[in-house]
Amino acid sequence: MTKRPEEIALMAESGQLLADVFAYLDQMSLIGMSTMQVNDLVDNFIVNELNARPASKGQYGYEYALNSSRNSVVCHGVPSTTDILQNGDIVNFDITLEKHGYIADSSKTYLVGEVSPLAKRLVQVTYEAMWKGIKAVRPGARLGDIGHAIERHARRNGYSVVREYCGHGIGREMHEDPQVLHWGKPQTGMLLREGMVFTIEPMLNQGRHSVRTEEDGWTVVTRDGQLSAQFEHTVAVTQNGVRVLTLRSGETVPN
Numbered sequence: 001m002t003k004r005p006e007e008i009a010l011m012a013e014s015g016q017l018l019a020d021v022f023a024y025l026d027q028m029s030l031i032g033m034s035t036m037q038v039n040d041l042v043d044n045f046i047v048n049e050l051n052a053r054p055a056s057k058g059q060y061g062y063e064y065a066l067n068s069s070r071n072s073v074v075c076h077g078v079p080s081t082t083d084i085l086q087n088g089d090i091v092n093f094d095i096t097l098e099k100h101g102y103i104a105d106s107s108k109t110y111l112v113g114e115v116s117p118l119a120k121r122l123v124q125v126t127y128e129a130m131w132k133g134i135k136a137v138r139p140g141a142r143l144g145d146i147g148h149a150i151e152r153h154a155r156r157n158g159y160s161v162v163r164e165y166c167g168h169g170i171g172r173e174m175h176e177d178p179q180v181l182h183w184g185k186p187q188t189g190m191l192l193r194e195g196m197v198f199t200i201e202p203m204l205n206q207g208r209h210s211v212r213t214e215e216d217g218w219t220v221v222t223r224d225g226q227l228s229a230q231f232e233h234t235v236a237v238t239q240n241g242v243r244v245l246t247l248r249s250g251e252t253v254p255n
Helices: 003-027 035-049 119-135 141-155
Strands: 066-070 073-075 090-099 104-112 167-169 176-180 197-200 204-205 211-213 220-222 227-230 233-237 242-244
Touching: 003 035, 003 090, 003 104, 003 233, 003 242, 035 090, 073 090, 073 119, 073 204, 073 211, 073 227, 090 211, 104 119, 104 227, 104 233, 119 141, 119 197, 119 204, 119 227, 119 233, 119 242, 141 176, 176 197
Parallel strands: none
Antiparallel strands: 066 073, 066 090, 073 220, 090 104, 167 176, 167 197, 197 233, 204 227, 211 220, 233 242
16 A cells, blocks of 8 residues: 555656646636547647656546546546537646556646636635645544545535545556545544555535536536536655645645
8 A cells, every 4th residue: 555665756757747737738728628629638748748648548448638527517527529618617627647657646627717706716715625635644644634624624615525536545556545535534544654645636516515427427517506626636645744746836735
C-alpha cells in the first residue's frame, strides 16, 4: 500500500506532466468548444507533446482521455461533439496520465466566460474544501480526519458533499486501496503512514447530495438538477506532512 521513495519520484514526474496539461487547458477560452474537441486536444497533447499516456483510455472500457462534467453533471461526464460549452457554464475536466508505469490523477472545475456569482462561489468553496482535506494529511492522522475537514467546510458554506464517490489509492493502477471518503468523523478510519499515495477529490452540490447515473452508464448528475463542482489532486504522505504530486503552477499548499 505504501510506495517507495523512487516510486513516489516517478509519480511526481507523472503529476507534473499532468499539471502541464491543465496549464495547456488554462489557455483555452472554452466558449463554443465541444467537450469532444477538448478531449481530442488533451489526448494529442499528452501523447505527442508529453510522450505520456492518457491513463483513462481503455480503463473499464472507457474510450476517452478525460471526463467532462458540466453544470449539474457531478462526475464521469463523457465527451461529446454535441456537448457545447456555453458562456456561464462551469465544467470539470478530470484527467489521468501515466508515465514510466505510474499514474497521476487530477481535476479542475473551469468557469466558462461570465459565470453567475452563485456558481463562482460553489467552485471556490469546492476548491477550498479540497485543500482543507489535503491539510489534514500527515503521518498519524486518519482517513476520517480528511473527510471531516472537507464536509465541515462544505456544510458551513451551505453545500452538500456527494457520498457515492470518493478518492482512492493510486500508483501503477488507477484505483488502489484505500478509499478516501470526503465525509466522516475525526480520528476514525485507516491510520495514515509515510509513503501512502492517494487522491482527494471532493464533489460539492448546491442542493442535496443525492445523485443518479444516466442511461449511458457513466454520466452522474445531481438528482435535483442543481450545480455540482469538483477539484482533485494526487497526494503523498511524507515524513512530516503531505506532498501534492499534481500541484499546478501558481498553487501553494495553504498554511
